[in-house]
Amino acid sequence: MLMFMRHLVAIAVLPFTVTVVIPIWIGRQNQTAFVIGGSAAHIALQIAGVVMLAIGLLLFDASLRHFVSRGRGTLAPWDPPRVLVVAGPYRYVRNPMISGVVFIVFGEALVLVSRPHALWALFVLCLNLMYIPILEEPMLDQRFGSAYQEYLKHVPRFFPRLRPWIPDDDTDS
Numbered sequence: 001m002l003m004f005m006r007h008l009v010a011i012a013v014l015p016f017t018v019t020v021v022i023p024i025w026i027g028r029q030n031q032t033a034f035v036i037g038g039s040a041a042h043i044a045l046q047i048a049g050v051v052m053l054a055i056g057l058l059l060f061d062a063s064l065r066h067f068v069s070r071g072r073g074t075l076a077p078w079d080p081p082r083v084l085v086v087a088g089p090y091r092y093v094r095n096p097m098i099s100g101v102v103f104i105v106f107g108e109a110l111v112l113v114s115r116p117h118a119l120w121a122l123f124v125l126c127l128n129l130m131y132i133p134i135l136e137e138p139m140l141d142q143r144f145g146s147a148y149q150e151y152l153k154h155v156p157r158f159f160p161r162l163r164p165w166i167p168d169d170d171t172d173s
Contacts (some may be wrong), residue, residue, distance in 0.1 A: 010076035015060065015097075018124060019104045025107035030116045043115050049110025053122060056103030062089050063097035077136070084144040088153055094157050098128050131156065 027033065037043040064075060066088040071081025075097060089096035105124050109117035138155075140148050154165040 006074050006076075006079055010074035010079060011064075014076060015101050018101055019108070022120060023105065023108050026116050026120055027112065027114070030114070032112050032114045032116065037113065044111055045110045049107045049112075052103045052107030052110060054082055054107075055099045056105075056107055058100070059089060059096050059103065060100030063100060066090060067097075077139075080139075080143070084140075084147050084151065085153070086165070086167060091155065091161075091166065093160040094151070094155050095128070095132060096160075098132065102128065129158075131160070 002085075037046050066073055066085050067073065067081055070087055071083050071085045073079055073081035073083075093099060102121070102125050104118070105121040108114075109121050137152075144151075150167070155161065
């Protein structure tokens with residue numbers, strides 16, 4: 001029960017705030033509401049947005065499941081995984097959870113056809129493009145050492161591999 005509560009708090013504070021609370025606030029501040037597009041171009045944008053939302057939710061869910069089942073920690077920097085997670089989507093890209101969140105916020109911007117939401121999505125992307133290499137990766141290197149160094153050599157930060165990386169000592173294949 002304690003682990004469940006830790007995950008719930010981490011999700012509520014971080015991705016829920018970024019993908020739900022702030023977008024609702026932006027929508028209210030800018031009188032943005034969902035309306036089915038009045039033109040083929042708007043409808044195409046909205047369909048692309050729904051696809052991005054679905055991809056984002058799937059990536060986030062798969063990443064979180066691996067954090068729970070293998071990492072024995074949460075997605076929060078104050079309660080990180082105790083075990084390096086290099087399975088599932090983490091075999092293709094080092095930051096699938098952040099990728100999922102970025103897909104979600106860009107998807108919201110497209111579904112709403114909203115410039116303020118697109119600016120928010122760009123901000124989230126830029127923030128993570130800076131945060132991950134400057135702060136997160138050095139912390140992971142300190143915590144996991146040579147295992148993380150080996151992972152860095154094989155799995156890209158943001159652009160996924162076409163085929164999954166399988167560590168030499170992997171027992172999950």
